[in-house]
Amino acid sequence: MRQPGQHFLQIPGPSAVPDRILKAIGQQTIDHRGPDFAAVGKTALDGMKSIFKTEQHVFIFPSSGTGAWEAALVNALSPGDKVLMYETGHFAAMWQSMAKKIGLSPEVITSDWRGGADPDQIEARLRQDTNHAIKAVCVVHNETSTGSVSPIHEVRKAIDAAGHPALLMVDSISGLASLDFQFDAWGVDVCISGSQKGLMLPPGLSFNAVSDKAMENAKSVTMPRSYWDWHDMVGPNATGYFPYTPCTNLLYGLNEAIAMLHEEGLDQVFARHARHGAATRAAVRAWGLDVLCAKQGDESGVLTAVLLPEGQSADQFRATTLAHYNISLGNGLSKVSDKVFRIGHLGDFNDLMLMATLSGVEMGLAKAGVPHQSGGAQAAMEHLKQTAA
The missing domain is CATH 3.40.640.10 (Type I PLP-dependent aspartate aminotransferase-like (Major domain))
Incomplete structure (x- = not known):
């Protein structure tokens, strides 16, 4: 369909x-x-x-x-x-x-x-x-x-x-x-x-x-x-x-x-990616989930890998989110297979696109029955508002 x-x-x-x-x-x-x-x-x-x-x-x-x-x-x-x-x-x-x-x-x-x-x-x-x-x-x-x-x-x-x-x-x-x-x-x-x-x-x-x-x-x-x-x-x-x-x-x-x-300026491109990465991590923390990168200062502005709670299938969550909200998320690879999903926030990407992405993830978590707290997308939006140029 x-x-x-x-x-x-x-x-x-x-x-x-x-x-x-x-x-x-x-x-x-x-x-x-x-x-x-x-x-x-x-x-x-x-x-x-x-x-x-x-x-x-x-x-x-x-x-x-x-x-x-x-x-x-x-x-x-x-x-x-x-x-x-x-x-x-x-x-x-x-x-x-x-x-x-x-x-x-x-x-x-x-x-x-x-x-x-x-x-x-x-x-x-x-x-x-x-x-x-x-x-x-x-x-x-x-x-x-x-x-x-x-x-x-x-x-x-x-x-x-x-x-x-x-x-x-x-x-x-x-x-x-x-x-x-x-x-x-x-x-x-x-x-x-x-x-x-x-x-x-x-x-x-x-x-x-x-x-x-x-x-x-x-x-x-x-x-x-x-x-x-x-x-x-x-x-x-x-x-x-x-x-x-x-x-x-x-x-x-x-x-x-x-x-x-x-035209955008490389420094602005880098700052934009860093800001979107920080906003995404704010969402993950508000959901009560863990970012795979645990070493402060090493977190990427390109993507965020999110660990699901023990016993939860990241691949099933991704499939549910794709079916209901038409969003493709990255899968876990090799030893983190089915344990994590990855949110890409790179390339030609802006604040509204990030908010749509995180809203889709949050709705997908609920639809797939993954234990989490609501308000992740809101936390990301607050970060974006506070750090807007």
Whole structure:
């Protein structure tokens, strides 16, 4: 049966695509080797440098974020290399699995999935590695499965304090363009991202931001690579072109997205996401439920993962809420499967959209019979009123 009105896509990505970007994507495809394409490609490549806040290299691949994970690993490392990986959640664990599959030797610092990476643990392990066997430290900036943020600038300080030469590799697939990220200032060597989160695009583009140190290192590593090779990109990218067929229409959309982010102002974008995250957590507390991220200061402005009481099915709650209120919420992944649901509040999103989302969640809790207190949406509204610009 048809449900009237707008469907609320409140998963933590893909995020809803604004009309401006849809219209840009809908332009006619042009010859990707012709003279008109150069401006499209150069605008996208230079524009992404402004989003990563870097003067170094940015590469754009036609792929999901998983492809960008692989591109980062195969360009920066050799078979058998040891990498120190901090497991903050499901996606950090998936990156570890990939590292193992392609012949690397991941060493994992585990956690309870309720906070970001601990720089002190990273520093302590690197201090023990006196032979510098560890070639890279891999950390997820915004863990999409848990709603926890890792302090990347503090991780860099930890690596430096240990006097260790390891590369700092960061997954900011769901953090970039929603949370502050400063590639150059924070001393990141490789950052991975994707198009379908804060950049407000459909899936299909992924990114590697790469430091000069990592580019130099890529000349001597021996991991097999072809499609993902950074050095094959450098020459064509210099004039706005690519070594193979690019996603031309998604690049149209990317250029529109970059323009929209700068029209609002990146600092305002980050503040908006932080404010919506705080309002959502106020709602969760008023419902008497727990936010999965328990470490104060690590909570995400991109999404909020909510723990349901023992014995309650998060998947059944989500199904009930979808059926009755036409709202899609994110599911729990791997070891928090059916225990949590995730509210996405990222991308092209405003106060009224958040209030509609939280009202739908609150009605869904009641409809599904989940024990809770009423008034969460009201608590969020009070927070928004008190913090309005």
